[in-house]
Amino acid sequence: MKRYFLSRLIQSVFLLFGVLLLVFLMVRMTGDPARLMMSREASPEEVESFREAMGFNRPVLVQFWDFFTSAIVGDFGRSLHFKTPAMKMVLDRLPATLQLACVALLLAILVAIPLGLIGGFNPGSTVDSLGRMVTLFGQSIPNFWLALILIIFFAVRLGWLPSFGRDEWTSVILPAFVLSLPTMGRIVRLTRASVLEIRAEDFIRTAYSKGLEPKVIYVKHVLGNILIPLVSVLGVSFGYLLGGSSYIELIFSWPGMGSLFLQAIGWRDFPLVQATAIFVSVIVITLNLLTDISYVIIDPRIRYGEE
């Protein structure tokens, strides 16, 4: 098991290195990062002095080494727009994004797991069709569009809920709901499929034939075995919610990392864009690592790397 953890850890370190390399290359994709980051009206002299200041005129390998060594200690340079350290700006926005993602995940769990369980135990029932609807619409509705529609309806027409900001406790309701919908659908589908799969297993038949009460079978045998796929999907979903909230944050003026990222894109503030993209990737990769590790701990059948 230790060997598995270690190899998984090394893999994650490689992924982080890959992310840094990718971001470094992306900014240089057009060939001239100085021109990319400057406004179109900038004079050639301004671009030249900017290039000098950012060190874009140095050999690429030197630039990468510099970028890499500062990045691992969390230094991504200063925001072009605000002149403050980019990493600090990202960290300031972290709590809001975490709050949104946590509320959305909680909402998704509270709705999706009961729907998936009931649907799995009674395929074809009304609740099951409801669960299928949630899955289908969660996949199909563009979330930023739904956000706009909900703002028109609940905030503008009815005036029940605030449409932007993070000042009241009700502010989180609309963005969290919109954010959670695709995840909700995915959890319903997975829970339902797992219940159906486990119900067909031999040990369930054995439990029935030895006269156990259905209630005991559901709680002890089925629920216990669903935990494993659920934990993995919850871990991945949390990463998805953290990394996928940018549009919703932007529309609801939620002061999180995602809206910061999209604003930075709009300002062409690439140091800030880099810092946000890398930081979110680090969180997502770490979450995936933790998920994989917890997976092994929960499921006694999985013992990687032991021959």
Add this chain to the structure above:
Amino acid sequence: MAKNRAVQTNDSFLDIERTFLNRMFYASRFLWRDKSAIIGLLLFLTVVVAAIFSSQLSPYDPLEQNLWNNKIPPAWSVGGSWNHPLGTDSLGRDMLSRIIYGARVSLTIGFFGVLLAGGIGLLMGTIAGYYGGPVDAVIMGAVNLILSLPYLLFVVFIAAILGRSLLNVVLIFGITNAPIFARVTRGEVLRIRESGYIESAISSGARGGRIIFDHILPNMIGPFVTLATFEMSAMIFYEASLGFLGLSVPPTVPSWGNILASGRTYLTSAPWIATFPGLAIMFTSLGMNLLGDWLRDVLDPRLRRARK
């Protein structure tokens, strides 16, 4: 001997054709029993027809501005008229025509994006799965890297760097979605490679290329078509996401994303401008998801969803 082999090749080729067509034929008989699949197919066909016959179907030129007629509401609400069934936008352009032309833009992006992603993914996945070893490690390393990133963040990032054009959007989606195809392809290749008929092909002297083209690829059509359907729907959604930020195709092109973005400013005064492109995306995506679910059921028996 050589002659004999040529005949055999022909035969097996025919067989493959026949089995795939047979399966589709068999599947189409099921279609009429599956209500959601019919709905999916109808929705999808509607979008395809709108995309192909945009110029015949749309009542106006989607780019024709008429500032006297700006922000006319849809026909069924107060102040609307059937001259513009879905109303007009802030520059007086006919919404219905713009939505119909938007189908063409979205499907073009989805189709070529999937073609590119599928092509790259198929190549990479087959090489990785068939040859294994260090080649596999390098390809799958890159694949896992891209798949572990927050997707939308990176697509927005690249789009902001490259600038807006149809070609760029197709390239971005084609390249960033190739890893998904590569992963599925590799899995399929690994599975098929272990099967008995590959072993017999190898033992009867078939070489790598022939095994890949004659035996492995034809057996992957099912999962591949299914994935392509889901991916196409995803790309239509991502185009809208990019368009919303002004990073998709140039602003003059009536893509669903661009129309949606242009409606954002008028949410309170003309909410229909943002509503209709969103509905169009939703129904397209709904149709393709239903179709994809059904394709998965009929083309890939191993993944068959538990039916009641």
